[in-house]
Amino acid sequence: MKPSDFDSLATYMSAVGSAARQAATETARADTAAKNLALTTMAAAIRRQAAALLEANARDVEAARAKQLDAAFIDRLTLKPSTVETMAEGLSQMAALPDPVGTITDLTPRPSGIQVGKMRVPLGVIGIVYEARPNVTADAAGLCLKAGNAVILRGGSEALRSNLAIAVCVHEGLRAAGLPETAVQMVATPDREAVGHLIRDEAHVDVIVPRGGKSLIERIMHEARVPVIKHLDGVCHVYLDADADPGKAVRIADNAKTQRYAPCNTMETLLVHQAVAATLLPPLCAIYRDKGVELRGCARARAVVPAMLEAAEEDWHTEYLAPILAVRVVDSFDQAIDHIARYGSQHTDAIVTENHTAAMRFLREVDSSSVLVNASTRFSDGFEYGLGAEIGISTNKLHARGPVGLEGLTTQKWIVLGGNQIRGQIRT
């Protein structure tokens, strides 16, 4: 299906949606062996065609350089032989993951004689909107397919040549398994309005998963009519409680900030109980200073570590994604909880404490997609949680919350196994 075969972008996108909806009935029906064969064939094709992928990518990179796009952009766009191998390896690993589709749970007899349970089934058609990162193409196609869905991929237009080369490998896998190529479609136009059509196509698309920066996600949130699985910010906190073990506190608060600066699960604000601020902040801040982390503190934190800059109100709201950390001393456990409720992004928050009651209250009362006790916020991802792979992290409260893996790409329906039961009693 090519955009040039259609008289407008709207009719092209509608045809893509309609073909995906049709393909979704076949992917939903496909058995595990067929889906796994598709995935392993895709992996083999990517390995075999590595040279062609790298060549297509080199042309994308050249065009991006000519447009003077920045170094970080070029870095995300560039495929190396090792990234190609990682794509192939990712697809092979998906083949090894358990298939969630068809699982029946909670089958329970009812007084009427019927048995009621739930069956896990694919969502249907997934739209993935992402930036110019070609490795996402194979990853997203594989995960959506394993969960029994058809997928429409809309990657950044600067990666279009790379993505189309990857799509050749993906389609080879689908054909090998007797599945329609329309189960994985690339939107083959650089026109940005294509995204607008996709995210409003309630008739053909069941859910949109945006992957990318904040401006992309904000645009999609505001324009979408289709439900969106997403997170916007990761303003993550570590709270060092009055009863924190000092060794654990320093080790976890160091790792949560400095292991990597860019991920969404990196700590952006450190909260410290007043009773332990004088003991914990000096050794911790010495570590941060040695690692080049800029500190922005409240007045009480600066009284303990005067070298800190003064934090402004907006620091508490900010996801730095950089070696910068906001530090606040709180009066009490309750003030820590209130701070997180007010300034947090409901992504990932951790407490360090030896006190059981504080740990249990923190787990229950902090309304975030992941809440941790005595562990680094950096653990909040699908691999570390054992999902095998993840399509993203969600701060939605409905459906998929936190790291989203295969299960988040499926839903459950009620099933009833009867033996000639009819309703008798009349209810209103």
Place this chain on the structure above:
Amino acid sequence: MKPSDFDSLATYMSAVGSAARQAATETARADTAAKNLALTTMAAAIRRQAAALLEANARDVEAARAKQLDAAFIDRLTLKPSTVETMAEGLSQMAALPDPVGTITDLTPRPSGIQVGKMRVPLGVIGIVYEARPNVTADAAGLCLKAGNAVILRGGSEALRSNLAIAVCVHEGLRAAGLPETAVQMVATPDREAVGHLIRDEAHVDVIVPRGGKSLIERIMHEARVPVIKHLDGVCHVYLDADADPGKAVRIADNAKTQRYAPCNTMETLLVHQAVAATLLPPLCAIYRDKGVELRGCARARAVVPAMLEAAEEDWHTEYLAPILAVRVVDSFDQAIDHIARYGSQHTDAIVTENHTAAMRFLREVDSSSVLVNASTRFSDGFEYGLGAEIGISTNKLHARGPVGLEGLTTQKWIVLGGNQIRGQIRT
């Protein structure tokens, strides 16, 4: 909080939302005993104040009569002593249901040493938009509270006096349990624009549950910015397979249509495999005729039962909610599946068959919130499924699908129990 205390409807609704958000932190924290005490106190207050409730309701009914609203409307609006008792009994039963909040599941050790699991927690703030049916007020307030949520109730303005009288009882229960009265708020204005503010208040409201007719739900679907748990249509099918047991086929197809005509889980289209049409349709249609059901059939159905009217294309799309049934003879199992995919509303569909493969394929391939084998579609509700109570039925694919009970009014977050773990390996 009264609308007259505010300078505009927008500021009033925003204050209601903000108070609900605040109250939700307390209802989320409330233990099971407190919530149950609130529910049983509400039930006792409703029984004690039955006379006052009936009197307030009589004034609503009188005003509705003066406005010449129709008989069905007046019927839904009118409280009888028995409906008041049913409201109280419903609240008592909710107190007896297991509390979903705080349940921890799937706690599993990971290679890193952390333990990862899920904790069930309230959604937060629920908005319920409904028509002039005062019994919904107590029901919705009780269910939302038991699931740990704050709720904003916006009932039809013709029932405002009744609803405010019920709210007095609900608030007595909240006070008795030490919970804020703002945990259950009635929107105390007949201004229809209040609904518009409520369903766009993403900052304060986590989910909207509309209960009512199709025009109400359509309006909310189109205007809402907050996620909506809803179903629009219940175009439910019974498919009598080639391998249907004739006795079961007649009994189930009779019950699915005629036990009650108005519910959303009543069959609206009967599909019959061509191999059994000549045997099954005559006895079944005789029953429908005796019960006064108008039949509208395809050409092949009319060849077997000539007394049927001719079905038009739009009949296959129609939720009659009345003693009318569309009847179609299909060539094959696959054509039945295709018909349901094309014309159905993904609500509830049943197959009658003795064939195991057909039963299993129907369960897996029919993409509806409830799929039944050898049982009447009329079983598709929260009481029959063992949920104890339901706030509605959802045809959404995300989050809550099918009958929605206490669990559908909660969500899960990830919890991590660590012992000083930090992230080591660097991933991209």
